[in-house]
Structures are given as structure tokens and as C-alpha cells.
Amino acid sequence: MKCEWVQQNIVLFVYDELPDDARYELEQHVSRCTGCAGELESAKRFRTNFSRSPIQEPSPNFLAASRMKLQEALESAEQGAWWHRYIFDPAAWLHQIRFAPALAVAIFMVGFGGGIGATYKMLRTQPDFPSGSPAPAPVQASIGAIQSVAQQPGSNQVTIKYDAVSPQVRTGSLNDPNIQQLLLYAARNNFNPGVRMDSVDLLTQQPSDTHVREALIYALRYDSNTGVRLKALDGLGPAVKGDVQVRDAVLEALMSDANPGVRIEALRLLVPVRADSSVRIVLQRLAAKDENRYIRSQARTLLSQLPEMN
Amino acid sequence: MLSQVPRRIDDTMLVREAQRGNRAAFEELVRHYDQAVLRLALHLTGSEHEAQDIYQDAFLKAYKSIGRFRFECSFYTWIYRIVTNLCLDQIRRKQVRKEDAPVAVDSEGEQFDVLAQVADGRSGANPERDLMRRELGGRIGKALEKLTPRERMVFELKHYHGLKLRTVGEVLNTTEETAKNTLFRATQKLRGALGDLR
DSSP: OHHHHHHHHHHHHHTTOSOHHHHHHHHHHHHHOHHHHHHHHHHHHHHHHHHTSOOOOOOHHHHHHHHHHHHHHHHHOOOOOGGGGGSOOHHHHHHHHHTOHHHHHHHHHHHHHHHHHSOOEEEOOOSSOOTTSOOOOOOEEEEEEEEEEEEOTTSSOEEEEEEEEOOOOOOOOTTOHHHHHHHHHHHHHOSOHHHHHHHHHHHTTSTTSHHHHHHHHHHHHHOSOHHHHHHHHHHHGGGTTTOHHHHHHHHHHHHHOSOHHHHHHHHHHHGGGTTSHHHHHHHHHHHHHOSOHHHHHHHHHHHHTSOOOO | OOSSOOHHHHHHHHHHHHHTTOHHHHHHHHHHHHHHHHHHHHHHHOOHHHHHHHHHHHHHHHHHHGGGOOSSSOHHHHHHHHHHHHHHHHHHHHHHHTOOSOOEEOTTSOEEOTTSOOOOOSTTOOHHHHHHHHHHHHHHHHHHHTSOHHHHHHHIIIIITOOOHHHHHHHTTSOHHHHHHHHHHHHHHHHHHTTTOO
């Protein structure tokens, strides 16, 4: 069995793809097993032979010609409109959930449950009206959620309690408190990341407002979409020096955001306050053991620029 | 201030600028990766003309759809994904047409075997070694043709471009484990084809 495992992993060993513990095990086995040692030598020779015929680099002239041709093509090409990033991309979405079965199950349950209860059009009626009386003139509404369904005993009468939701439109300036309230709500609660991103983007125009800052911090901490979190960082950047809450939120993003781009942007925003004691502590931790090599190196660089603490 | 702007920060900021319609930012992104893209396309297609077409198609596609890039992977992975898909399509088309082993065609229309070492024209070059390298290159070319398009791509990205198998998996929209298995199959076939080489 051991030899079988070694044979299957020798290629990974030769190409430096084995984790350290597996590498050690393989080396130990090969030192005792002549068959596997021979196989390892053969695999190494294979790699060496292929390396004797290296890949050809494109010539500078060829690269330059290709760049020029591309530049000409870019001049007449049209970029997708800014709103394209809010269009649902089924292929990308399917790729995301392909490796997330739990997420796929959750989406199915939400969709199935929502499809049973909510969002079908019906005519609006009085909440309670005597049985047998004609329905009043209808006003279109959407069902928000079904609260309860009950059949009256001994009859075919059914009572359904539901919430009615009707679409509304509001227009106003960014200073309008009603508009602000809607933006704050949308930034936290909308299922569409595009709407959340738009809302956060508009809110960043008033970053000094306390509620806005709270919404941006919330988006940075909890939004599932990287673009929204980056947008929130944009808005919070100017407040890092003066607001400790903002600084702490940015520090949290630096330490634990799932996206390296967000972490690196957070690190960049903290440079003006790198002498702050809490920032220094985080930098020391990152310099010692962060998984991201760039972040480790930049943390070390920043620390080296700081005076020694007594 | 951060002393060196690393590729990762550059990319994030350049992508965001490009999404705002800044073409210069996109062109800077192109310059970060275009040599690697052209090298990959050239080695896989064996034709400068085809490689240039793939290079152009890949970056035009990226330019048109950069607005939909959501930072779920790095730009590096994303552009590699685009170009490998184009190269895979090309390889599959060639297999269907059962074309000959790839030879490169330079700007003067001369053919040469891409997988063979170009002879060293300087004085003191070793003609016998050059010949052996050309023969080796030819045998390697024939052995690579025996691989499926996917096996060829995994081996290409791993052996010739040094990508980690985890990255190869991301580029090819599959798992690291599948990339490992594909590499194993590819190397088994290649070792079988070149078994007598010492």
C-alpha cells in the first residue's frame, strides 16, 4: 500500500506539490525501498528531459507588434456598461455554488419556501369582509409574506392572513432624510449586491454622518460581496485617522477579510496611523505569521519604519 | 508610504480604475501579463499568427467584460482562465482537423519547429548538441500530441509556466485534486512515450 501511495505521489513530489509532511514520508520510504527509489529517479529524469526543451519566449518585436495591434483594437472596442456588473451572470453564479453544496441547499430552501408563500399578484381586498359579499374594486398589490392559513371547521371557508407590499418610488437629494434612510436600509438589507453597492457608493459621499459611517462599517464587516466591502473601505478611508471605531473596523478587515485585495487596501489605509499602538500590534502579528507573503513583507517594512517602543 | 507597490495592490486598483472606464489603467494591466499570455499561446499553438489572435481575443474579451469582474479571484487567474479557454478551443479544433504537429511560422513565412531549440548561430556553438536538442524537441512535440486537450493544458501550465496546481485548478474551473489527477495521467502518458530517453 505504501509503495502504491508513493507511486501515485512521485510526480507531485518532483513538481514540488506535496505538503511538507507527505514529502518527508515519501523521502523516508524511498530511502528504504529500491523499487520506489528507481521510480523517483525515472520521474526526475523525465522532468529534466522536458526541461532540456524549454519554452520559447516571444521575441521583443513580436510582443511589441502584438501590443500595437491590441491597442488599435481597444480604441474601437466598447467596454461593457458600468451596470453590467449588476447583471446576474448565471455561469459565474453556478461556478460559485458548484463547490458550495451547503449554500446550494440553503438557496434551494429559501427559493422553495419563498415560492410557496410569497410574491404572487392578487387583487387587494378589505382585510375582513363578510362571506358571500362581492369583493371590492381591486387595487393591485404584491404579497409580502403569508402569516397564517386556517380553515373554518365544517366549511370550505379559508382565512389567510398576509402582508401586502406595494412598489413605491421616491426621488430626492442625498440630503433628504427619507432618501438617506432608504439608502441606509438598502446598504444592509438588499439581496442584490448591485443595489447594495450603489447604495454604499452614494453613502460614501457623506462619510461624516454618524449613521452613514455605521452603515459603511457594517458593510465592511459583514457584506458578502467583495466589491461592496471595497466600496465601503473607500468611504471610510478619510476617517481612519480621526475615528477609532473606523480604525478598528479597518484593522479587522486587514486581519480577517477573506479577500486579499480588501486586506491589502485596508493595510494601505492604515499607513498614516501605523504608529498607533493597536495598529502596531496587528502589524507585528501579521509580520510574524500571516499566510499572505506580500502582507507579511509590507507589515515588516512598516514596522521597520517605526521608532522602537520603550 | 508603502515602499514597493506590489502586483496584487496594483491589480486591484488598476481593475477598479478600468471598471470606471480608464483605458490607460487597463493597458497597464495588459502590460503586467501579456508576455506570459503570449508565451502560453505561442507554445500551445505553435503559430505566431494564431498566438497573436488568441492574445488579442483574450484581452479584448477581458476589456469588454471587466465591468463584470467581482474580485472573486485575482485578475491573474481571471486572465489566465480566458486565455486557456481560447487555447483549449484551438487545440480541440486542431484535433478535429487532425492537423500536423505544430510548427511556427515567422514573419518571413519560414517554418520552424517551436518545440525544438533554435540553433545557436554564435561561433563555438555545438551542432551535434543542437541536433540532439532538435530531435528531443520533435519527440516531445509528438508525445504532447498524445495528450487530451485538458491534460496538455494542465501539463503546460504546471511544467512550462510553473503554476501551482491549486492555481491551475482555479484557472481551469476545477479542483486542485482534479488538476493533480490530470497531471498524473499526463505524465504517465508522456513517460510512456519517451521511456527510452536517458
